[in-house]
Amino acid sequence: MNGNNPYAGAPGVTDAGKRASADLPDLSTAQKRTLRHEVSRVAAQTRQFLPDEYVVDADVQSGVSGPRATVAVQPPVGSPVSAGFTPDQEAIDGGDPISQEDREEVARGLAASAALQVKQAVADSLTPTAR
Numbered sequence: 001m002n003g004n005n006p007y008a009g010a011p012g013v014t015d016a017g018k019r020a021s022a023d024l025p026d027l028s029t030a031q032k033r034t035l036r037h038e039v040s041r042v043a044a045q046t047r048q049f050l051p052d053e054y055v056v057d058a059d060v061q062s063g064v065s066g067p068r069a070t071v072a073v074q075p076p077v078g079s080p081v082s083a084g085f086t087p088d089q090e091a092i093d094g095g096d097p098i099s100q101e102d103r104e105e106v107a108r109g110l111a112a113s114a115a116l117q118v119k120q121a122v123a124d125s126l127t128p129t130a131r
Contacts, residue, residue, distance in 0.1 A: 027067050031092045036060050038098045039069040039085065042106055046073060049111035056110075069098070073110050078117030083110055 027035070036058070043058040050056065055074040060067060065086060072082035083106045087097035098106075 027062070027092065032060060032067075035067060035069055035087065035092055035097050038096075038103075039071060042071045042083075042098065042103045045103055045107035046071060046110045049107060050114060054114055067092070071106065071110060073114040075114045075118045075121075078114075078121035081110055081113040081117060 039058040039060060043056050047054075047056045050073070053076040056071070057074075058069070058071045060069045062068070063086070066089075067087065069085040069087070070082055071084075072080055074080045085098055085102075085106075
């Protein structure tokens with residue numbers, strides 16, 4: 001059965017369940033810098049929508065399908081929320097891996113989701129003052 005798996009690996013070359021390094025896209029230092037800069041812009045826009053109690057961070061990693069950029073928000077209470085980008089090589093080379101519209105949409109969505117997490121976490125512990 002393992003021979004039918006595209007990730008079975010050639011004997012002595014690639015371990016079973018792993019992809020060959022030639023199959024994985026590799027970013028140059030300049031491309032990684034560009035992607036980090038773009039994802040930090042998303043994080044900065046997200047911070048503008050939220051109070052200081054929220055922790056916003058950005059990260060760039062190499063994943064199974066290539067580079068992946070993630071922006072995450074940890075609200076003061078509740079579960080963290082995150083958004084990920086998997087830009088294609090041409091967009092990174094072009095210098096705009098994340099479009100302005102996507103940056104704004106993701107920043108607003110993350111801020112709203114983080115605020116909703118707080119609301120859901122404290123919903124039962126607050127008594128309404130008026131109806």
